[in-house]
Amino acid sequence: MKRTFSIGGIHPQENNLSREAHIETFPVLDVAYISMAQHLGAPAEPVVQKGDKVKVGQVIGKPTGFISTFVHSSVSGTVKAVEPKGDLAGNPVMHIVIDVEGDEWCEEINRSKDIVREIPFSSEEILEKIKNAGVVGLGGAAFPTHVKLNPPKDKKAEYLIINGTECEPYITSDDRIMRERPDEIVIGAAIMMKALKVDKCYIGIEENKPEAIVSITRAASHYPDMKVVALKKKYPQGGEKQLIAALTGRKVPSLALPIEVGAVVQNVGTSLAVYEAVQKNKPLIDNVVTVTGNCVPQHRNFLVRVGTPFSKILNAIGGAPSDAAKFVSGGPMMGKAVANIEASTLKATSALLLLTEAETKRKEEGNCIRCGNCIDACPMGLEPYLLNKLSRIGGMYDELEKEKIHDCIECGCCLYSCPAHIPLLDIIRVSKAEVMNIMRNRSVKK
Amino acid sequence: MITTIIYTIVCLVVLGLLFSVVLYLVAQMFKVEEDPRVDIVESLLPGANCGGCGLAGCHAFAEDVVKASSIGSFYCPVGGDAVMEKIATALGQEAVKTEPRVAVIKCHGTFDNRAKTNCFDGYASCKVMASLYSGDTGCKYGCLGKGDCVSVCKFDAIHLDEKRGIVEVDEEKCVACGACVKVCPKSIIELRPKGPKNRRVYVSCSNKDKGAIARKACSVSCIGCGKCAKVCAFEAITIENNLAYIDASKCKLCRKCIDECPTNAIWAVNFPLKVAVTPNKVEVQNPVVKNEN
Numbered sequence: 166m167k168r169t170f171s172i173g174g175i176h177p178q179e180n181n182l183s184r185e186a187h188i189e190t191f192p193v194l195d196v197a198y199i200s201m202a203q204h205l206g207a208p209a210e211p212v213v214q215k216g217d218k219v220k221v222g223q224v225i226g227k228p229t230g231f232i233s234t235f236v237h238s239s240v241s242g243t244v245k246a247v248e249p250k251g252d253l254a255g256n257p258v259m260h261i262v263i264d265v266e267g268d269e270w271c272e273e274i275n276r277s278k279d280i281v282r283e284i285p286f287s288s289e290e291i292l293e294k295i296k297n298a299g300v301v302g303l304g305g306a307a308f309p310t311h312v313k314l315n316p317p318k319d320k321k322a323e324y325l326i327i328n329g330t331e332c333e334p335y336i337t338s339d340d341r342i343m344r345e346r347p348d349e350i351v352i353g354a355a356i357m358m359k360a361l362k363v364d365k366c367y368i369g370i371e372e373n374k375p376e377a378i379v380s381i382t383r384a385a386s387h388y389p390d391m392k393v394v395a396l397k398k399k400y401p402q403g404g405e406k407q408l409i410a411a412l413t414g415r416k417v418p419s420l421a422l423p424i425e426v427g428a429v430v431q432n433v434g435t436s437l438a439v440y441e442a443v444q445k446n447k448p449l450i451d452n453v454v455t456v457t458g459n460c461v462p463q464h465r466n467f468l469v470r471v472g473t474p475f476s477k478i479l480n481a482i483g484g485a486p487s488d489a490a491k492f493v494s495g496g497p498m499m500g501k502a503v504a505n506i507e508a509s510t511l512k513a514t515s516a517l518l519l520l521t522e523a524e525t526k527r528k529e530e531g532n533c534i535r536c537g538n539c540i541d542a543c544p545m546g547l548e549p550y551l552l553n554k555l556s557r558i559g560g561m562y563d564e565l566e567k568e569k570i571h572d573c574i575e576c577g578c579c580l581y582s583c584p585a586h587i588p589l590l591d592i593i594r595v596s597k598a599e600v601m602n603i604m605r606n607r608s609v610k611k
Numbered sequence: 612m613i614t615t616i617i618y619t620i621v622c623l624v625v626l627g628l629l630f631s632v633v634l635y636l637v638a639q640m641f642k643v644e645e646d647p648r649v650d651i652v653e654s655l656l657p658g659a660n661c662g663g664c665g666l667a668g669c670h671a672f673a674e675d676v677v678k679a680s681s682i683g684s685f686y687c688p689v690g691g692d693a694v695m696e697k698i699a700t701a702l703g704q705e706a707v708k709t710e711p712r713v714a715v716i717k718c719h720g721t722f723d724n725r726a727k728t729n730c731f732d733g734y735a736s737c738k739v740m741a742s743l744y745s746g747d748t749g750c751k752y753g754c755l756g757k758g759d760c761v762s763v764c765k766f767d768a769i770h771l772d773e774k775r776g777i778v779e780v781d782e783e784k785c786v787a788c789g790a791c792v793k794v795c796p797k798s799i800i801e802l803r804p805k806g807p808k809n810r811r812v813y814v815s816c817s818n819k820d821k822g823a824i825a826r827k828a829c830s831v832s833c834i835g836c837g838k839c840a841k842v843c844a845f846e847a848i849t850i851e852n853n854l855a856y857i858d859a860s861k862c863k864l865c866r867k868c869i870d871e872c873p874t875n876a877i878w879a880v881n882f883p884l885k886v887a888v889t890p891n892k893v894e895v896q897n898p899v900v901k902n903e904n
Contacts, residue, residue, distance in 0.1 A: 255745030504729050504744045527732045588734040595742050 169397035170410040173544035175578045183457040183464030184337040190468045197240045197472035198509040201259040204301040205308045206232030217244045222271040234309040235299035239450035239470035241269040253508035273446045281444040291360040298442030303434030307513035314360045316424045322361045323427030329370040332403040333496025336516040338453035341466045343377035347384035353436035366391045367412045371398050401576040405430045458519030460486040476506045490522040498577045531585035539579035545572045549579035549589045556596035649673045655697045663688040663788025683707045689786040712787040712802040714780045719815045720753040721775040725829040741796035749828030752817040760791035804859045809881045816876040819852040833876040839868035
């Protein structure tokens with residue numbers, strides 16, 4: 166019996182159509198649009214001006230708070246503009262627009278493909294290198310990695326957990342890097358173990374990726390403290406709290422961080438980025454983006470430089486198919502619809518998914534029949550139907566807080582399982598933001 | 612048989628008397644002293660409990676008014692000056708006149724003026740839509756057209772014109788309670804003074820983008836060109852973030868700005884048609900009463 170988490174979860178169709186497509190390097194385009202808000206927390210502040218010459222890997226944005234990080238140029242050329250541009254949701258975000266000239270990299274970056282195993286750095290040096298390379302969590306939330314690897318003094322990390330579950334349907338970027346670059350990922354994990362000063366590491370991979378399990382197991386055999394665990398397929402196993410439950414059986418309390426139970430979770434993509442940052446001095450300037458969908462004739466996995474417009478990625482697959490009705494950045498469950506196709510990729514962009522009208526069209530909302538499917542599906546043990554009811558009344562913030570709406574991880578299992586097609590998540594998400602705002606204001610007052 | 616009925620009646624009467632005495636004593640013991648004027652003031656209020664005054668409802672308003680030394684800082688937008696005067700008389704104070712206000716929608720991005728760039732398929736609520744993205748047109752600032760303001764209005768004063776995709780205020784019914792202003796995620800509703808004879812001039816746009824981008828998104832957007840500010844003799848118009856704003860307290864309703872505006876973003880409502888007399892010809896020059904189209 167393979168392990169998985171015990172509460173809730175669903176089994177959406179996998180649709181891993183692009184899993185056999187090798188990672189191809191996406192060509193560098195004429196213009197790059199690099200966003201300053203590529204991570205959770207405060208956006209970076211531009212440190213270059215119009216007319217400045219930049220090289221690949223040069224810092225162009227500096228952090229503006231504790232939870233914030235550096236942004237680097239992914240191309241070489243001249244800064245054309247520093248101006249607000251629409252992000253994928255169409256909201257204005259500060260961007261640095263760079264006219265590309267050649268492909269000149271910063272000298273300190275080691276571009277050779279050789280695997281560097283020795284880790285001569287101390288824990289502090291590793292954290293400094295990760296911070297300077299602008300590494301963020303590539304599992305989706307884009308939380309600055311150096312913050313996560315530096316837990317508060319009174320908390321002790323016991324485990325490093327590497328997340329190779331890739332539980333979202335369609336996306337295969339993590340699968341591909343695990344198959345093609347397993348050694349780098351494993352060394353990245355070893356670096357993070359050293360940074361955290363832990364001696365236990367689990368690498369969790371879902372069983373639908375047997376090749377990745379084999380390659381990572383082989384690479385991890387160099388490190389006796391690392392254990393590769395094949396997990397039963399279930400969504401949302403890639404959620405931090407679900408993955409911790411699946412691998413260690415520990416339950417992260419409400420409102421607490423994983424460090425509360427001694428765990429730090431990092432994605433395999435992050436692990437690769439950490440390896441490149443520490444061993445090769447290469448900042449996070451590119452990542453693997455899966456381009457897929459049932460209507461797409463060719464499924465691809467591209468290694469894309471940060472700041473490439475989605476429209477240009479579509480051009481590379483021969484334009485959007487005529488029946489594609491919706492573009493999604495990320496997977497179908499937690500991805501965000503791309504309202505502005507001219508928006509550019511971010512560090513944590515994992516996929517560009519094309520859905521047809523039949524796949525994406527919302528069905529008409531019916532009445533709740535109290536079947537309880539949403540309660541069974543919720544991986545956080547919440548009662549989505551009740552949260553929906555309370556939210557629609559309006560102003561029931563105390564009750565919503567009592568029902569722990571703040572625990573919602575917005576995975577969408579409730580919406581997926583609802584036979585009446587009630588837009589549970591849409592409504593819960595808005596109330597959750599309001600409740601969390603109230604809670605934050607209250608804690609500030611105290 | 613008859614004795615049973617008599618016993619029952621007697622028992623119930625005795626019980627009833629007993630409980631009434633107990634209830635009376637309890638009521639006396641736990642009596643809450645309340646200023647009798649609170650009830651008087653509450654009876655004068657409209658009783659809509661809309662919260663437009665900024666307090667929890669009409670009772671809370673009455674309590675606070677009675678407690679306060681002067682009613683100057685209180686205003687019931689629903690009842691208006693008439694009600695405030697009555698309250699002032701009841702409390703033996705002088706009423707403070709407040710200019711009546713009305714909600715105006717600072718957007719005229721109808722389907723004709725503002726092309727859709729994508730299609731929103733989620734839950735029909737402005738709040739949900741705004742939490743997900745900037746909107747289904749090129750304009751990030753305008754009306755989302757899902758009608759959160761319509762459902763929050765207790766006076767049926769704001770309606771969604773589904774054919775044109777925009778909300779409209781019924782100024783007869785609007786009491787300026789401000790519920791719509793609070794709920795609008797794009798903050799495009801403003802409470803403005805009604806103006807003399809209900810005449811007022813305002814910029815019906817909230818777009819803060821640069822001119823070219825704003826114009827591309829919507830044909831009636833304010834492009835921040837500043838022509839209106841230049842022509843205004845009373846310094847009533849300011850341009851901030853590529854958006855003009857008319858200060859109602861300075862505006863003399865001359866409407867010069869309307870002729871200047873290249874995008875028809877400035878609105879004048881409730882004015883008669885401007886008629887210019889030229890020899891042998893009467894010509895309607897500037898049909899600016901746009902709220903009727």
